[in-house]
Amino acid sequence: MMQSAKISVQDFSLYYGAFHALKKISLGFPPRSLTALVGPSGCGKSTLLRSLNRMNDLIAGVRVEGRVSLEGSNIYDPDVDVVPLRKKVGMVFQRPNPFPMSIFENIAYGPRVHGEKKRSRLQDIVEQSLKSAALWDEVKDRLDSPALKLSGGQQQRLCIARLLAVEPEVLLMDEPCSALDPIATEKVEELVMDLKKKYTIVVVTHNIAQAARISDYLAFFYLGEMIESGVTRQLLTNPTKHQTEDYLTGRFG
Numbered sequence: 285m286m287q288s289a290k291i292s293v294q295d296f297s298l299y300y301g302a303f304h305a306l307k308k309i310s311l312g313f314p315p316r317s318l319t320a321l322v323g324p325s326g327c328g329k330s331t332l333l334r335s336l337n338r339m340n341d342l343i344a345g346v347r348v349e350g351r352v353s354l355e356g357s358n359i360y361d362p363d364v365d366v367v368p369l370r371k372k373v374g375m376v377f378q379r380p381n382p383f384p385m386s387i388f389e390n391i392a393y394g395p396r397v398h399g400e401k402k403r404s405r406l407q408d409i410v411e412q413s414l415k416s417a418a419l420w421d422e423v424k425d426r427l428d429s430p431a432l433k434l435s436g437g438q439q440q441r442l443c444i445a446r447l448l449a450v451e452p453e454v455l456l457m458d459e460p461c462s463a464l465d466p467i468a469t470e471k472v473e474e475l476v477m478d479l480k481k482k483y484t485i486v487v488v489t490h491n492i493a494q495a496a497r498i499s500d501y502l503a504f505f506y507l508g509e510m511i512e513s514g515v516t517r518q519l520l521t522n523p524t525k526h527q528t529e530d531y532l533t534g535r536f537g
């Protein structure tokens with residue numbers, strides 16, 4: 285799994301001040317597949333996800349050790365510019381967070397920041413991104429209306445479309461369905477199943493049933509350590525570590 289990984293962590297540790305939140309994690313994320321990070325609350329899933337595009341840099345007192353390799357280059361090398369890094373490795377959060385502007389402007393924002401000025405080109409990008417996020421048919425007649433008027437599920441797909449507009453390669457999603465109802469959740473799950481044909485996707489979820497439905501690979505975390513990882517079906521039916529089995533059988537978490 286490490287060899288062919290699009291992005292991987294190697295002996296990666298993260299400290300919040302004196303607190304050792306991630307302990308020597310090594311894990312690879314294969315391209316064009318979806319890896320789910322699971323484990324009880326507080327085990328470090330979000331911390332690891334944020335480490336993959338250096339979002340933790342924004343938190344005071346954070347220190348890291350080890351490597352995160354994106355196609356072989358360490359994203360923590362001192363000369364790495366985080367702006368193109370975060371364009372390549374984009375993130376979707378628990379609560380959809382559209383900008384307080386129109387649907388069109390939400391999608392056009394990123395490409396504009398990265399230098400696209402032509403209106404016709406922006407129109408193409410908006411249409412293509414919304415189509416890729418399975419939202420176009422629902423919004424094509426009201427692109428100028430406020431994004432915040434959309435339903436929660438539509439807002440989350442809009443946030444995914446906003447990511448796709450800047451042509452990322454890796455998509456990070458932190459419990460993307462936790463604020464959504466079952467129908468909206470199903471739509472987002474269908475969408476990520478489709479997107480994983482093209483992108484490397486890492487999803488944090490505390491929902492094992494969801495991980496079983498959408499993921500190809502699974503990594504189980506407990507108290508800052510990665511306990512085990514592997515092909516989802518194998519790990520779910522045949523965990524080798526007792527912590528994993530305890531978690532899967534609902535004994536804690």
Ligand SMILES: Nc1ncnc2c1ncn2[C@@H]1O[C@H](COP(=O)(O)OP(=O)(O)O)[C@@H](O)[C@H]1O
Nearest residue numbers: 300303305324325326327328329330331332343
């Ligand atoms: N900004 C922070 N400062 C200090 N400790 C933090 C911070 N963010 C998270 N932690 C701690 O790091 C551990 C892992 O947190 P987190 O990655 O959010 O876990 P999870 O996403 O698995 O619930 C927890 O003990 C949490 O309290």
Ligand SMILES: [Mg+2]
Nearest residue numbers: 329330331488
């Ligand atoms: Mg979390």
